[in-house]
Amino acid sequence: MSEIYPQGDFILQQDCATSHTSRATKIFLIDKGVDYIAKDDWPPHSPDLNPMDYAMWDSLYEVYMGQSIPFTLNELKAKIKECWRQIGIEEVQKSIVTWHNRVRVVVQLEGGSTDHLKNGLH
Template identity: 40%
Template sequence: MCIHFFEPREALDHARYISLLDELIMPAYEERYSDGNFVFQQDNAPPHKDKRTQCYLLEHALFIPKEDWPGYSPDINPCDYRLWAWMKQKVYEGGMPQSLNVLKARITEVWDALDAETIRKWLRELRPRLQKVVDEDGKLMQQYFNKV
């Protein structure tokens, strides 16, 4: 998957997000999953929930619409419950980057080093998390699961 760095103070609104989906994200998914065997998952960020974004995705990808996504979606998104903390830990292992360019280089290096087995391990945690969300009627689940 691709990494995109925003410029300082560059905002992400629905229009910019749809542009990124169209130009970077969907082409990368289509290349990697040419058989169409993937579900595009988002969180509840405003650009993701925007009606125009939802319409775009309805036309371009299999995805879970905002109406069907639980309010505490970080509990069941492997990026939120594992990836971002892992990335932060790895990026800062060598100390605080001394420039924005060094930070970007470290982020890219750590991202590129993420191996398939680690991802599979995180995904194995998904089914129990989903079941717990169902059992608890969509309530916040974070307290039930270990952190990175």
Template identity: 30%
Template sequence: MQDGAAPHTARRVLTWLTDHFEGRVISRFTEKTWASHSPNLNPLDFFLWGHLKDQMSGEQFQTLNDLKSLVERLISAVTPEQYEDTIQHFLLRMRRCVQRDGGHIEQLL
């Protein structure tokens, strides 16, 4: 699933995704379209990316490998409790989404 962010909708990116995922790409510019105001239900979006961003704040990287190593270490450091909290929050988001008939849910969380 790709939202409408420019890096996700570039022709080169969509071509690569389409070539590798054979019709399973959900995006603004593919056969299966992404709803422009869909609720944020993906745990990577509502937890992991923000968590990593917070942990990496102020870090400087000399190489791409340095960045990759830090991301790997930070992901490995996510605790079982954080995973459990994320699962519980995901379930709450799903319930709210059903209650709102697929509408916005952020204001309810």
């Protein structure tokens, strides 16, 4: 993030996975000076509001299609990094631009899923 936002003008959003909400993770983020959205300030199970879930995993999968299958954890990590480098920052930024509209829709649906609107959320 420091490469993309060198001024530190970003807020980390992550889901409520235990590894993300653990005390060790919170201490790490505080020590690094990372501003983040606390667990209680974010709706649980909210892939509709997470750019990685609603956009980037599909992009990674498209880049990965047809490539060799990793056999070890290290090979998997290397393959994900290799595929990630093939996705331009423009695509990441495009996924973030839709976020405000997604928040409005989730609020209108009172936290409900937007799966039925997937093609209409841009």
